[in-house]
Structures are given as structure tokens and as C-alpha cells.
Amino acid sequence: KQEVTQIPAALSVPEGENLVLNCSFTDSAIYNLQWFRQDPGKGLTSLLLIQSSQREQTSGRLNASLDKSSGRSTLYIAASQPGDSATYLCAVRPWGAQKLVFGQGTRLTINP
């Protein structure tokens, strides 16, 4: 059974810092991995999708990497801003499954 873990559960950093969020998964048989952002009480915004054959994806100040063999992904946020404060969720799509398996999320706070 696929399990996804995100550490840390919460992170607080001053504005302007570069930071890394971690995601690990137990089974490397996946189609892809998605990173989402969720603001309190809101829906999920897809940030980046990495297919299993890819190593990384970039969008603006965000860079996500995928190491399928070790079951790890990282989301790198450059030059953090208070507007980046949110919960970040990673999710994998296991082979043969139609659903996403989510981690518990990392609650990120950027202090001005």
C-alpha cells in the first residue's frame, strides 16, 4: 500500500529565504507526482506535475524534483514571500490506481 510522508509538518521562515519542502513515498511504481498549494478553507491549486520519467519541473520561483528510485521529491521555493504562506501537499498517482495518494502536508509560514 502506497504511503506518502511530508516532513516537516510545519515550517516558519523569514521572508526572502530559499526553502525546501520534502515528500517521500513508499512504492516507486507511480505514474506521476503532483505538488499542490492549499490556502485555509480553500481548494487545491496544482503547482507542478512531474511524470515518472522526469527528474524535475520548474515554474517561476518553484522547482520540484523527483527521485523515483529513492522514493523522494522536493519542492524548492526561491526568495520566499509572505504570499507563499499556505499548506503544501504532495500526492502520487500509483500504478493501476485512479486516485491520488496524498501526504499530510507541510504548513508553511513566511514571516515579513
Add this chain to the structure above:
Amino acid sequence: DTEVTQTPKHLVMGMTNKKSLKCEQHMGHRAMYWYKQKAKKPPELMFVYSYEKLSINESVPSRFSPECPNSSLLNLHLHALQPEDSALYLCASSQDTGGSYEQYFGPGTRLTVT
């Protein structure tokens, strides 16, 4: 346009009420999903529709009844709910249920059962 819309944004209902949640997408996607998210927890899959047919029911109680009247619309009919059903209900869509496709989520309906 990568938008999934959901109505209503908020819903308060009693345990004897019948209500419906609505989800709409105009991206031509043929797979649509309902997820339930409790506070401070990740979303959990409830139902998957593929080409307007129910393909997955994750052992959801019958008081939740999904419906897909056409390829753009997904409804979730609610009846005789319990207070523990209070949660954020999220709709998502993807091009189809194939594994490589990205899922796009709507803003959710915040449901409170009194």
C-alpha cells in the same frame, strides 16, 4: 481555461435535509472526482466518474449519491447526513483516468451538518 467551479461555496444542512453539491468544468475532461477533506487532513477520494459512468466508489455510505448528467457536470446528492460528514468537499477533473494526467481541483464546498 483550467477552472473547475463548485456551488455552493458554503452549505449548512440539518440531518433530515436533502441537498446537492454541483461541480462543473469546461476543459473537455472525461474524468471527474469527488474528494472529502476533514480539517487538517489530506483529501480522501470518494467517487470517480469516467466518461460519465461511475468507475470507483470508495465504500462511501449511501447517504452520498453521485450523479454525472453530462461530461461537464458532476453532482453529489446528500440525504440524512450525520454531523461527522461536515467537511470540505472537493471536485476535481482530469483529461481521463489515465495515469499521466494532471488533476485540477475546484475551490470546494464547505459543508456543515447540524
